[in-house]
Amino acid sequence: MSLKNMAMFSVLMAGSIFNGSAGDILTYKVGRCEVSLLVERAAAGNIGILIDAADELKKKYMPSGTYTSQVNAFLIKTPDRAIVVDTGFGSALFDNIRSLGVDPAKVEAVLLTHMHGDHIGGLQKDGKAAFAGATVYLAGQEKDYWLPPNAKYRNDGAAAALAAYGPRVQVFNPGEVTARLQELFPGIIPLAAFGHTPGHTAFLVRSEGQSLLIWGDLVHVMDIQIPVPDISVTYDVDPAAARVTRKKIFDWAAKNKIPVTGMHLASPGIGLLEALPAGGYTFTPVKN
Ligand SMILES: [Zn+2]
DSSP states (O other): OOHHHHHHHHHHHHOOOOOTTOOEEEEEEEETTTEEEEEEEEEEEOOGGSSSOOOHHHHHHTTTSSEEEEEEEEEEEEEEEEEEEEEEEEHHHHHHHTTTTTOGGGGOOEOOOOOOOOHHSSEEEEEEEESSTEEEEEEEEHHHHHSSSSSTOOHHHHHHHHTTTOOOOOEEEOOTTTTTOOOSSSTTEEOOTTTTTTOEEEEEEEEEEEEEEEEEEEEHHHHHTTTTOOHHHHHHHHOOHHHHHHHHHHHHHHTOOOOOEOTTTSSOOOEEEEEESSSSEEEEEEEO
């Protein structure tokens, strides 16, 4: 554990919120691309969000009764462009992007895994597009669920955030991991991970034979959802579908030895999944 992580850990133990600051960054190379995990926030999480988690499982995997609830955004530097995946709260995000040598105004695309507040908080500043030169990309299914004026769960915050980008909003249709993979940009492939929300999307980064899967909110509480992927959380719009998707994508990533990362994995939150003979998975951090 690095000094920085130890400092974060002690803050967490004290039960207060650690706000990400410039420098809370983990960079992983994928061929000619660089993917950076940018920490937006880490705090002690409430295990009350777990669905159908037996007490014995909670005791086994989370003996302290809490977990690190972290929020991450990502910057992908490809040889041709800078792409942001989710925007966290927009707290440390802009300083972190600048510290990696990228001017937020030069970011070409913002890809959204879904439209919950902790993923779109940095899209706008004072009603204006925070990424002045970017187009926002999201699954059509996600836009259709939250944005129509008569939507059952109309998301006004999401609508305002997208409105700041005017016509620079594009929808895509994410593919299945079992189908032929279709790129959105060279080396970037949106994958259907529906369940957490109706258009929830994971992004596979692929370059020169190497890969990294940014799986969005497939997992909120890694301590228990990785060993026991049957457990969903109350934030999942469709917990049963989220469970099926989690198991399908875990299986695919583990079999293909694709490193994974996500918006709520605690640092160091880039690693490899391995299936256990008795069911469930382990997560081993990787670096390069
Ligand atoms: Zn989230």
